[in-house]
Amino acid sequence: MPNLPWPRAGTPPGAEVITLGGGCFWCVEAVYQELSGVLSVESGYSGGALENPTYKQICTGTTGHAEVAQITFDPSKLSLEQVLEVFFKTHDPTTLNRQGGDEGTQYRSVIFYRGDAQRKTAEELKKALDDSGAWKDPIVTEISPLRVFYKAEDYHQNYFKDNPDQGYCRAVIQPKMEKFRKVFKERLKK
Numbered sequence: 001m002p003n004l005p006w007p008r009a010g011t012p013p014g015a016e017v018i019t020l021g022g023g024c025f026w027c028v029e030a031v032y033q034e035l036s037g038v039l040s041v042e043s044g045y046s047g048g049a050l051e052n053p054t055y056k057q058i059c060t061g062t063t064g065h066a067e068v069a070q071i072t073f074d075p076s077k078l079s080l081e082q083v084l085e086v087f088f089k090t091h092d093p094t095t096l097n098r099q100g101g102d103e104g105t106q107y108r109s110v111i112f113y114r115g116d117a118q119r120k121t122a123e124e125l126k127k128a129l130d131d132s133g134a135w136k137d138p139i140v141t142e143i144s145p146l147r148v149f150y151k152a153e154d155y156h157q158n159y160f161k162d163n164p165d166q167g168y169c170r171a172v173i174q175p176k177m178e179k180f181r182k183v184f185k186e187r188l189k190k
Contacts, residue, residue, distance in 0.1 A: 037078025
């Protein structure tokens with residue numbers, strides 16, 4: 001059974017939820033787990049038509065789903081703009097269906113929003129970043145309404161925390177985390 005977009009059972013009163021894809025969900029999850037104001041992060045799949053997809057199916061690139069992280073945050077401590085600023089600064093939003101060595105539609109840059117306020121904020125920030133010339137190429141991040149979120153298998157949850165010595169974690173996630181911690185040191189959880 002999929003988790004429907006909103007409201008989700010167990011979401012704290014006043015919390016906000018957004019679903020982001022920026023390559024491998026292990027990377028996105030690891031970043032947001034350390035960001036102050038984030039209450040929870042779940043890795044999963046969204047954006048495709050296949051019901052109850054498995055990781056093996058996602059890896060084929062034929063499901064239409066992206067690997068995503070569903071982020072629940074406290075907007076009194078962390079604004080949506082700040083959540084999205086971290087998103088845009090911790091992956092390359094100018095590469096279509098690719099992040100580093102990960103290639104395919106499942107690795108696309110995507111913001112799945114809940115409601116017009118989130119859509120408007122995402123679109124305005126994307127345009128401002130494009131207009132600023134922050135990247136030499138245009139931002140290709142997809143901005144779409146969240147239709148459904150499927151939580152990934154249990155072994156994908158807390159992946160970097162639980163597997164810091166795994167090869168992908170050491171080679172890809174650890175360097176990304178070091179950069180994230182340096183750039184956003186004032187916003188890290190204590």
